[in-house]
Amino acid sequence: MGDANLKVGQLIELNDGRIGVIRFIGDTAFADGLWVGVEFDDASGKNDGSVQGLRYFDSKPGHGMFLRPMGVARIVEEPKPKAPARPAAARPGAPGAVARRATGTGSIDQGKGRPTSMTAESSTPRPRLGSRPSSIDTKSPAAGTRIGVGLHSAADCVMMLIPAAGSISRPRPSISGAATGPPRRTSTTSTGGSKSAPAPPTAPKHTTRPSISGARSGLAKPGDAPPARTAATRQSLSVAKQRVTSPPSSSRTSASPSAPVAQRSVSAVQKDAEIKELQTKLRVLEEKRAEDREKIATLDRVQEERNKYEQIIQKLQAKIQPLSLENNELKKNSKEAELRLEQVEAIQAEHESILEMATLDREMAEEQTEAYKADLEAVKQRLEELELENEILKDENQELGQDMNPEERTSMGWLQLERENERLREALLRLRDITQESESELRDQLKSLEEDNQELSGVKEQCDETKTKLLEAEADIEDLRQQLDAALGAEEMIEELTDKNLALNEYIEQLKVSIEELETLKELNDELEVNHVENEKQLQEQIDYKDSIIADLGRRAMQQDETLSDQEYTILRFRELVTNLQSDMEDMRASREISETQAQDLNNRSRAMMDLNRQLQASASSTKMKTIDMELRKLEAQEAAEHLAIVQLFLPEAFHSERESVLALLRFKRIGFKASLVHSFVKDKVSGDAPINDEDIFEACDVLDKLTWISAMCDRFVTAISTCSLDQFARFEGTLYELEPVERALNGHIDGLKRDELKEKQVAEELHRSIAVMSHLAETHLGDGLEGYANDIVMRTLLMQSHLETTAAALMLVKGEVQTRVPSHGEDDYDGVDRFISKTEEIIAQSRSAKVIVGKSLRTLQELKARSLTLQNDTLNSFEECQDASDDLAHYVRKMGENVFQLLHEDSRTEPFAISEVRSAMFRASEEVFSVSESEMYATFSARLRKLGEDLTELVNITSDLELTVEFEKHPAPWVLRSKELQDSKIVSVDTEEEIRRLKEEVHARSMQIKLQEQKHEEAAVKIELLESRTRDSSKKAQRITELEKKLEENKSREKQLAEALETQVRDLAGLETEKEKWKAQAEQAKAIEAAMGGEGKHDSGGEKTVATKREIDALKTDIQYLEAANRYLRQSNRREHIGKVAANTSWLRTTLVPPSKIAASAADGGAQNADAMPRRRLAALQEITNLPAVSKLVNLKDTGDAEEESGVENAGENTRPRNSKLRWRPMKSTPQWQLSELELRRAEAWEALWGGKGMGGIYEDGGLDTPWSVSTGAVGIVR
Known part of the structure; x- marks a missing residue:
């Protein structure tokens, strides 16, 4: 659109x-x-x-x-057209009204037809047809533009109503003059044009009250109350002013022309009094209206804030709705996840139990398998031993068979041997059957275990998958918990905003009530205003009527008394002048009064502003001075630090050795200063007049005592360090690092004070640890002399003073808290709140008096210390008793304060507190501290406080008695002693300095000669080392050659021996094979005989043989174990020897391949043939190395007999027993040792052919596997 x-x-x-x-x-x-x-x-x-x-x-x-x-x-x-504003409609009618009022009768008709409400009409300034150019007319357009709808400000309304009244009453100059300015009286003897005789008002009429108009116009602002209400108030006041002017006019109608002067003087006096009264009322009403405007402005602001908070709440609700939905969903998801987790945990528990059972079964099966394997190995070894014994017995039988004749063979011994041989055969057969059965059983068990292992692998995979799912579920649950916490935080924020909204709503309700009251006042004001308007109309009609009568009488008087007209005119002119002057004086007085009040207000405000300005200037100047001082101090500190750093460079080593002791002294001073600083701030908090709101306020008292202890102990250390000896001063260096946690804790407390986050309870705990550290340092470093005793008793006196001070402060806090929170009514006079307060004040007074006594003792001790005097050591018990007593009193007061504070600050308590509860809290504190059950308040405490006062008085007497004092020696500071030592050590004579200079020159010349000799010796040493290295290389080479030749001879002899032994073993093996076949045949024959035999004798002989065979097997098992242990020991020792030999043989790998001796020898020969042959040899060596992987053979280290043995074991069912591969003969060249030695010899020959010599030839004969070829190139392949 x-x-x-x-x-x-x-x-x-x-x-x-x-x-x-x-x-x-x-x-x-x-x-x-x-x-x-x-x-x-x-x-x-x-x-x-x-x-x-x-x-x-x-x-x-x-x-x-x-x-x-x-x-x-x-x-x-479409929008409805707006009705024209009343001020705009009243504008065109204003000139006509002025003209009609000038005629007299027309103003009456207009007053009848005028509406009752004059609010809009009075709020609009009327133009005066060019006859009243003034400052008021020039201000009205600006006011109209400021409001925006054609209405002017309240100040303009008030200032324009007064000239309007003057324009209406132009025929009455006295009235208009009284309202707006000096009167302009006209002559009563003028001619017929007397209606227009009075001159129009001039500019001086408005110059008499500019301050009033300015002050009133300054009250109206764009944010004030509605203009109609303010204008109505102003109009009512102006109408009231106009009503004052009616009595002179009405009285003038009834008066005769002969007595106008007396009537006018009386009316002027009445008019002045009423004007003053109305001006006073006007100021009061203006102040009330200003307060109303302020209240309305605050109401508007509160409404805007309410709207703003409502918007915020709506936005938060809109945001929280999806969050709550999401939270519910997340809760559901979390519950589902927890259910799934429980299910998964149950499944996991089942799987774990199954897995544990399976692992147990597997472990048991493995143990059984190992046991069976061990039994099998034992049986095999036993079988081998039995075979050996059988062979031995066969040999013995053969020998016996050769040497014995047939008669001896038939003897009992021979028969016994045959029976024994038969039993051994049977035992061997049974052992074979047992081993076969056990092997079959073990195979079955292994198969079953493998199947179980496969099943367990599947179970493990399922368990791993379940664990991953469990971890994912835990992660999801953790995310859901975090989201739930965030949602709970949002709910808390909503609750806070709801509370704020409720508080604002309550405040708005209060403001609404005040608005309703103001509206009722406004209605009353409107009614009064209507009444004033009606009275004004009536009075205006009377004034117009009286004006017409006065005009007629004036004309008659002028016609009848022409002779006296000039004199009367003169008198009237004179009177007019007097009246004008009087009115001017009254106006001046009124303006003066208003200006004086305003000037006084302005003076007061200006004085306040000047005071504030002076304070700000003073604070700014002080801040500036402090800033300048701080900057100058920073500059001085920086200069001092730089100067110290420069001076330290010139100091001797003695300063650096004692530097940490000096730093320890400075750290003690810093700790004492910081403790005093924190003490002052905490003391201000405890001794403040603010109410108790912190539950740790009584812990602050304990903090004050501990800070006093730390400050006093630091003073003791500073005094001790300042008067100790040099050795003791050096021992103080360790305290620098031990005091670091103490200073760090105090720095943290100072930071907490800066941020106003100091926690007294935490501070007390940390200070307790700091006191423990410093107590340990005091026991270690502080002495027991007279000076140390003086410092000790001063410290104890300070602690007593601190304890008594904190006791009084804590009692003051308890008294104020009980006086504030416990009501005094409802208790009897004997144990009421008043008695508690009086008793507490008495105890506080006693504590302060005791503190004064301690202060006297402290001053006395400090004076004695300043004069190097102190008390005798036997007075220590008195100080210790007083200190312990003051400490107990302070502890009791703190405990009592904590109990009372907890009692009086219960959040859930709604009933009023009673003094009996406070007494119960005090009794509990006395039981905990003094271990005494009390029935009266402060019974034990007051008794102990009195006892402490008596002891302190006695202590004052002791400290004041000079007969009990002793003098101690005050030593100088250790740094002073050190400086004196350094100064004494620097006093050296001139001759000594000259001698030192000469000796230094000689030492320098000798050192130059020594350096030249050392250089020559170094050159000679290099030459000698070169020659020695050459000789060592040659000797090592010769020695190595001889060693290798010896080893070669030994290896050859060993080879011959091994070959002979191998031949004998082969022969023995062949004999054993034949013997084995023979015994097999005999065993088969014995089986046939046993099968043919029957009866009881067979069973008996079999049982006896079985028992004998078991005994022999057990004995053979023990022998086998011993032999195995010996075999293991021999193998380990042989392995160690072999490792040592290999390491010795391969030691040359750490050097270069080409020995330096050979290079040096070839260089010494200097032949061009070697120089030309070297590149060819290197090329040949490189080719040989590259060909090694291609020509090398694999050496199989696995014994071939093992495979045969395995196959023999597997085919045990077909054959009678496995063949013994260890006794089987094999060719020497088929062994891996022979093949490896052959390869190494071949490599050694190639190396010798390459380098032309036999120095490297014998290295690889016994090298084994760790040869350079196998290590560097991997040419020899090994298969295990």
Whole structure:
């Protein structure tokens, strides 16, 4: 729709069918282009006419909306034309009214036809047809533009009503003059043109009261009350002023022309009094109206704030609705996730139990498998041993069979041997059966275990998946918890805003009540104003009538007494002048009074402003001075630090050795100063007049005592360090680092004071730790001399003074709290609040008197200390007792204050507090501290306080007695002693300095000679080392050659021995094979015989054989264990020897491949042949290295007999027993050792051929696997 057709106030229909009223058309700050502000009847909008804090029109929250002009479908209704404003309608009639009033009778007709309400008419200044050019007419347009609807300010209304009255009563100069300025009296003897005789008012009429108009106009502001109300008030006041002018005119009608002077003088006096009274009333009403305007302005501000908060609440509600929905969804999701988690945990628990059972089964099966394997190995070893024994027995049988004749064979021994052999055969057969059965069982168990292991792998995968799902569910639950916490925080914010809104609503209700009262006052004021207007009309009619009579009488008098006209005119002129002067004087007096009051107010304000200005200037100047002083101090500190850094460079080493002790002294001073600083601020908080709002206020008393202790202890340390010896001063360096946590804690407390975040309870705990640290330091470093005792008793006296001071302060706090919160009614006079307060004040007075006594003792002790005097050591007990007593009293008061504070600050308490409860809290404190049950307030405390006072009085007497004092020696500072030592050490004679200079020159010359000799020696040493290295290389080479030759001979001899042993073993193996076959045949024969045998004898012999066989097997098992242990030991020792040999053989790898001795020897020979042959040799070595991977063979380290043994074990069912591969013969060249040695020899020959010598030839004969070829290139492949 076109933009030109849209106007503010139109009823339009939007594209979506909604109906609204246009309230705004124009550009906005939140987006470019033309926007239309629409207000709806229902809450279907988006805002209240404001966007981003900028308001464009007023509407209810949710009833306004901004849209583009194209969003308007059609115009439903045009805006209704506004009625013309009453001030504008009254303007054209003003000149006519003035003209009619000038005629006399026309003003009466107009007054009858005028409306009763003169508010709008009086608020509009009337033009005077050019006859009254004044400052008031020039001000009215500005006032009209400031209001915006043609209405002028209240001040202009008041100032224009008075000239209006003057214009109405022009025929009566006396009245108009009394209202607005000096009167202009006309002659009564003038001719027929007397109606127009009075001259128009001139400019001096308005110059008499500019201050009033300015003051009144200054009261009206754009944010004041409605102009109609203010104008009505002003008009009522002006009408009241005009009413004052009616008595002279009415009295003048009844008076005769012969006595006008007396009547006018009386009327003037009455008029002046009434004018003063009305001016006073006017000022009072103006002040009331100003207060009303202020209240209305505050009401407007409160309404704006309420609208703003309502908007914020609506926005928050709109934001919270999706959050609450999301929160509910998240709660549901969290519950579902928890259910799923419980299900997953149950499933996981089941899986874990299954997995544990499976792992247990698996472990048991593995243990059983290991046990079976161990039994199998034992059985195999036993079988081998039995076979060996069998072979041995066979050999013995053969020997016996060869040596014995047939007769001996038939003897009992031979028969026994045969029986034993039969039993052994049976045992071997049974062992074979048992081993086969056990092996089959073990195979079955292994298969079942493998199946279980596969099932367990699947269960593990499921468990892992379940764990991942569990972790994801826990993460989701954590996210849901965080979102739930955020939603709870939003709910708390909503509750806070709701509370604020309720408070604002209550405040608005109060303001509404005040507004209603003001409205009732306004209605009364309007009624009075109507009455005043009616009286004004009546009086105006009477005045006009009397004016006509006076004019007729004047004309008659002028016609009848022409002779006296000149004299009367002269008298009238004189009287007029007097009257004018009197009126001017009255006006001047009134303006003077008003100006004096205003001047006095201005003077008072100016004085206040001047005082504030002077204070600000003083504070600014003091701040400036402090800033300048601080900057100068910073400059001085910076200069001092730089000067100190420069001076430290010139100091000897003695200063650096004692530097930490000096820093420790400075740290003690800093800690004492900071403790005193924190003490002063905490003391101000405790001794303040503000009410108790902090539950740790009584902990502050404890903090004050501990800070006093720390400050006093720092003073003791400073005094001790300043008077100690040099050795003791050096021992103080360790305190620098031990005091670091103490200073750090005080720095934290000072930062808390800066931020006003000091927690007294936390401070007390940290100070307790600091006191423990400093007590340890005092026990370690402070001595027990007279000076130390003087410092100790001064410190104890300070602590007593602090305890008594904090006791009095805490009692004051308790008294004020009880006096404030516990009502005095409802208690008897004996145990009431008044008695508690009086008793507490008495205790406070006693505490302060005791503090005064302690102060005397402290001053006395300080004076004695200044004169190097102190008390005797036997007075320490008195000080300790007084200190303990004061500490107990302070502890009791703190505990009592905490109990009373907790009692009187219960949040859930609604009933009034009683003094009996306070007494109960005090009794509990006495039981906890003094372990005494009381029935009277302050019974134990007052007794102990009196006892402490007596002890302190005795202590004052002790400190004042000079006979009990002793003198101590005050030592100088250690740094003074050190400086004296340094000064004494620097006193050296001139001869000594000359001798030192000469000796330095000699030392310098000798050092130069020594350096030259050292250089020569170094050159010679280099040459010697070169020759020695050459000789060492040659000797090592020769030695190595001899060693290798020896090893070669040893290896050859060893090879021969091994070959012989191998041949014998082969022969033995062949014999054993034949013997085995023989025994197999005998075993088969024995089986056939046993099968043929039967009866009981068989069973008996079998049982005996079985028992004997088990015993022998057990004995053989023990022997096998011993042999295995010995075999393991031998293997380990052989392995260590082999490792040592390999390391010795491969030590040359840490050097270069080409020995430096060979390079040096070849360089010494200097032959060109070696120089030409070296590149060829290197090229050949490179080719050999590159060909190694291609020509090298794989060496199989796995014994081939193992495979045969495995196959023999697997085929145990077919054969009678597995073959023993260890005893089987193999060729020497098929062993891996032989193949590896052959490869190494081949590499060694290639190396010797490459370098032309036999120095490297024997290195690889015993090198084993760690040869240069295998290490560097991997040429030798090994298969295990």
